Amino acid sequence: MTQSAAPPDHTGQGRKLAVVVVGLAAVVVAMLCAFALPSIHSGPHNVPIGVTGPQTATAAVSKALSGEEWDVTTYDDEQALKAAIEDRDVMGGMVLDSGHITAYTATAGGAQSTAALTNAVTALAKQQQADVTVTDLRPFTADDPRGAGLSSAALPMIFGGMIPAMLLSRLFPGHAGRWLRLTGTIAFAAVAGFAVAALLQYGTGSLSGNYWITSLGLSLGMAALALTLLGLQSLMGMTGYGLGAAVIMLLGNPLSGLASGPHWLPNGWATVGQLLPPGASGSLLRANAFFDGTGAGGPALTLGCWILLGLALILIADQRGSRQSATDQPAPQAQLV
Incomplete structure (x- = not known):
């Protein structure tokens, strides 16, 4: 006798669909809150x-x-x-x-x-x-008196951290590609930081500080974001990367205060924004580009902490991968004498 195929589990599929729908709706609401609430309550705050x-x-x-x-x-x-x-x-x-x-x-x-x-x-x-x-006493440059170039730097800095973490994970997957991913991320952050600074300072005339210091600050910001996302991806896969990217886009971007300055956001929102990589990167860029580095210490320290976190996550993932590789290796066969 042949057994008939089991009927499809419509109840389980329905639950899965409901979870997906509710989850996506929650993401949309979170996006609205993150982008709208700070704007609604924006204004001078202390x-x-x-x-x-x-x-x-x-x-x-x-x-x-x-x-x-x-x-x-x-x-x-x-x-x-x-x-x-x-x-x-x-x-x-x-x-x-x-x-x-x-x-x-x-x-x-x-x-x-x-x-x-x-x-x-x-x-x-x-x-x-x-x-x-x-x-x-500290105006924007004559070529960019409204500071449009400074404001536009937010998304390049964010995507400069998100894209390499995703792309390098695809190109050099698995435990074997770990060092190539790390080296590529650091190299990309360095090159991209100097390239963005050159465009903003010499291309659009939006920045007026020391080019080399400004470039290093931009590279530091991109490295902080990219290494953190790379660490999350190495440890948790695309789920970790997705969670990290969502936090950066939903909170880090609108709360960075790059266009307005942190004092234009409500106090609690502003504090959170300055502790995330986009906000710290923006404050570091502002300090180096217009205030001769005054006030750069705090943002640089914040970015340094994010870099250490990313490296720690990568190290944990590497150790776990090494143990997994040792476990997967076949036991040596006894030789017959």
């Missing part, structure tokens, strides 16, 4: 600014600007205020004189925060019937 002038005037301005938008610090004189802006202790500030207000800004530190500060100073001067002079 933007550090400085004031100097007569004590009564600075006290009045500090009171007028109190709230969640501004974090006001009083300085002894104009030179101290300008030094604080150059050192990135504050985003900008104002010098209060009788009938006149001098505003100092640093547009390269965050164009939207600078615009908000300028509007606040203009409104304050109008109330006091005072004249206003605005001086930008």
